[in-house]
Amino acid sequence: DTLYDDLGGQQGVANIVDDYITEISFDKNIYPFFKNTDIERLRTKLQEQFCMVSNGPCEYTGDTMEAVHAGMQIDKSQFNRVVELLQNAMTSQGVSYADQNRLIQRLAPMRPAIIHR
Numbered sequence: 001d002t003l004y005d006d007l008g009g010q011q012g013v014a015n016i017v018d019d020y021i022t023e024i025s026f027d028k029n030i031y032p033f034f035k036n037t038d039i040e041r042l043r044t045k046l047q048e049q050f051c052m053v054s055n056g057p058c059e060y061t062g063d064t065m066e067a068v069h070a071g072m073q074i075d076k077s078q079f080n081r082v083v084e085l086l087q088n089a090m091t092s093q094g095v096s097y098a099d100q101n102r103l104i105q106r107l108a109p110m111r112p113a114i115i116h117r
């Protein structure tokens with residue numbers, strides 16, 4: 001499986017994560033969730049997670065999706081918006097729609113651990 005390479009490898013994933021965090025910071029409905037977040041940790045954990053699910057040479061060392069998000073009372077529309085922000089980041093980084101969908105599909109099974117409302 002070559003998704004990791006198709007995303008541009010380590011540098012590509014890092015650029016996608018940077019853009020994604022920027023997208024989040026500009027979204028007035030989503031940013032408030034992150035106002036107490038250690039952004040450098042978030043950046044590292046997202047890089048690890050995207051690298052791992054795209055079959056790159058990384059291990060995710062963060063907390064479980066359930067433990068991280070359960071207390072946030074995230075609803076479906078907030079979840080969908082965050083997916084859209086990730087898509088925007090990938091579009092900005094020149095990732096094809098087909099490859100975008102491959103990454104999204106691998107994150108989709110985490111949905112029930114994240115939505116709690």
Ligand code: HEM
Pocket residue numbers: 030033034036037038041042045046049061062063064068069072074078079080082083107108110114
């Ligand atoms: C595909 C959906 C999502 C994935 C794959 C995902 C993944 C992650 C990961 C890997 C972390 C870092 C965990 C750690 O630090 O150990 C994280 C943290 C976080 N996520 Fe998500 N997330 C998703 C959706 C959302 C949504 C929809 C929201 C809010 C609307 C959200 C809010 C947060 C916040 C606020 C943090 C930081 C927690 C803290 O400050 O400790 N996430 N997420």
